[in-house]
Amino acid sequence: MLLARVIGSVVATQKHAKFQGAKLLVVQPCVAKDGVLTESGNTVVAVDSVGAGLGTYVLFTQGSSARMTPMTKDSPTDAVIVGIVDSVEMGAATVEMPQ
Amino acid sequence: MLLARVIGSVVATQKHAKFQGAKLLVVQPCVAKDGVLTESGNTVVAVDSVGAGLGTYVLFTQGSSARMTPMTKDSPTDAVIVGIVDSVEMGAATVEMPQ
Amino acid sequence: MLLARVIGSVVATQKHAKFQGAKLLVVQPCVAKDGVLTESGNTVVAVDSVGAGLGTYVLFTQGSSARMTPMTKDSPTDAVIVGIVDSVEMGAATVEMPQ
Amino acid sequence: MLLARVIGSVVATQKHAKFQGAKLLVVQPCVAKDGVLTESGNTVVAVDSVGAGLGTYVLFTQGSSARMTPMTKDSPTDAVIVGIVDSVEMGAATVEMPQ
Amino acid sequence: MLLARVIGSVVATQKHAKFQGAKLLVVQPCVAKDGVLTESGNTVVAVDSVGAGLGTYVLFTQGSSARMTPMTKDSPTDAVIVGIVDSVEMGAATVEMPQ
Structure with a gap:
């Protein structure tokens, strides 16, 4: 998955x-x-499966795995948002995302 | 999916x-x-599944998901056009596409 | 698919x-x-499924879709040539390929 | 697979x-x-299937093959960690990883 | 497939x-x-399915097609070596590989 901003x-x-x-x-x-x-x-265009909004930081999935949500099953989708990121912890640093 | 121009x-x-x-x-x-x-x-060569024409802005799908349309089912296709873009909204800015 | 020269x-x-x-x-x-x-x-190495020769311009398919030809079915192939390009039309310009 | 550091x-x-x-x-x-x-x-976000920790060097798998672990089966996952790297041997040189 | 050196x-x-x-x-x-x-x-880490050694020039396959060998079937593998290259012919030039 990749981190991204909507x-x-x-x-x-x-x-x-x-x-x-x-x-x-x-x-x-x-x-x-x-x-x-x-x-x-x-930039990539992804189907939203978690209720993400403008400015939200998200995780998105690409390729055939993008069809593994109820919303994208059997559809010609190659990118889907699968999570909303609260924070990213990188050792001593924690980046809190604007919600 | 990616945004693209035909x-x-x-x-x-x-x-x-x-x-x-x-x-x-x-x-x-x-x-x-x-x-x-x-x-x-x-540039990529994509099968058209929505009636796109020269100059149209489109959404296209790549990989195995490109086989998820009636026209591309079971075919050796790795790119298919799945939508014609009317506009892209980016916060305050809205980009209207030439149709 | 991508355009390519053999x-x-x-x-x-x-x-x-x-x-x-x-x-x-x-x-x-x-x-x-x-x-x-x-x-x-x-450069990529692709299985030929259409009788392409040296210097030919072709279309080739990548990923799982490369297994969707009789010659590549169930084989560990991720690239296959699926067409020989006669010409590419780009608005006013038409590029004729050497055959 | 790619080599990576967590x-x-x-x-x-x-x-x-x-x-x-x-x-x-x-x-x-x-x-x-x-x-x-x-x-x-x-950077990529990958599901951990082997108990990797911060600083560990790992092998991770991308694409549909990322769903081939018990933890990621049928999930919209496109990246999974499948091994912890002890060392990489490159001819005369051996790089030992910090564990 | 891609050409590569081990x-x-x-x-x-x-x-x-x-x-x-x-x-x-x-x-x-x-x-x-x-x-x-x-x-x-x-560089990529690939499973060997043909007995390749250090310094060998090989062909390797990526993506879901990397699971199409007996050794990699159903495994979380996204890259597999499928051939040992003897030579590459490029028009007048032939590049012989060290075996």
């Missing part, structure tokens, strides 16, 4: 039937290093 | 039987950042 | 039984941009 | 049911080169 | 049961270009 959402009227009702969020991956989180890598 | 199409007479009749579109991935969409990353 | 082939006497008789081609991925094809990214 | 852990109260009780570790991938291990690439 | 091996006492008895080799990916092989990309 930075937006996608509106798409015309889409695969399995996406009807799904919340499609734009996430910016982050890396954890030297006690801080830093944005790194290209 | 920039072309591929003509291939000799191809796997499962691709007969499939529209093979060249898509340029985009990232959403600071309220705008920017092209980033290498 | 630039070579691999000879391997000792290999997994499922590769016996398979043609293993070295392909150089290309990106389509500004009306031309440009080589980009690292 | 550099932290993630606390997430709200998460997919399959992650309840799972230890979510932040790992920093490493490359083995010229007789030493060097950090390289973005 | 540059080392990993010793891991504590590991997933499916890895017991498996030889875990460190491979350095290579690209074939302009008639030569050049190292490129990060």
Whole structure:
């Protein structure tokens, strides 16, 4: 999984039937290093399965494993948000996420 | 999924039987950042499952999940277009796509 | 799928039984941009399923979908050539491939 | 698999049911080169299946194969720690890992 | 598949049961270009299924297809060596590998 921050959402009227009702969020991956989180890598659009909102820090899963939630089962989904991050502990440093 | 813009199409007479009749579109991935969409990353050839045209902004899915549409089932496809993007909302900024 | 040019082939006497008789081609991925094809990214070794030759421009599929051809079924293959490219149309520009 | 060092852990109260009780570790991938291990690439969050701790060098698996442990079966997991590294032998050089 | 050179091996006492008895080799990916092989990309740890040794040039497979050998079936493996490379032919140039 990757750490990421939710930075937006996608509106798409015309889409695969399995996406009807799904919340499609734009996430910016982050890396954890030297006690801080830093944005790194290209943005991804992920289906929300945990009620994440704009600005939330999340964990998202990619590939076939993204189909392992009730909301994404058998759908052409390759990215799904699977957790909302409270904090990341890196040795002495603990980064608390804004909720 | 990734955001992308359709920039072309591929003509291939000799191809796997499962691709007969499939529209093979060249898509340029985009990232959403600071309220705008920017092209980033290498182009990909994706099967169209939603009626996308040249210049359309789309969502496409990669990997095994690309086989989860009626058009790509059991085919050697690793990329499929699954939605046409109307707009991307990034906090205060909303990017409307040309249709 | 990715666009690529066939630039070579691999000879391997000792290999997994499922590769016996398979043609293993070295392909150089290309990106389509500004009306031309440009080589980009690292070379990959792909199983040929369409009769491609040296210098041919092809489409190849990666990941689990690479096992969705009769030649690669149940084999430890993660890349397969699935089409020979005649041309790539990019708006006003059409790139005809050498056959 | 990739070599990595465990550099932290993630606390997430709200998460997919399959992650309840799972230890979510932040790992920093490493490359083995010229007789030493060097950090390289973005951090990943992996489920621990072998009892790894902070500072441990591990092997982790990505993609669908990450679901092939009892702890991650059928869960939306795309990264799992599958081994604790004692040493890496590179020709004349042997790198012993701190345990 | 990718071309690679075996540059080392990993010793891991504590590991997933499916890895017991498996030889875990460190491979350095290579690209074939302009008639030569050049190292490129990060090292990967792959299960050996063909009897490769230190210094051997090999082909390795990644992702779910890495589970398609008797040695890796149902195991949390995402990389497996599937062939030993004798030579790579690139048009006029043939690169013979040290065996």
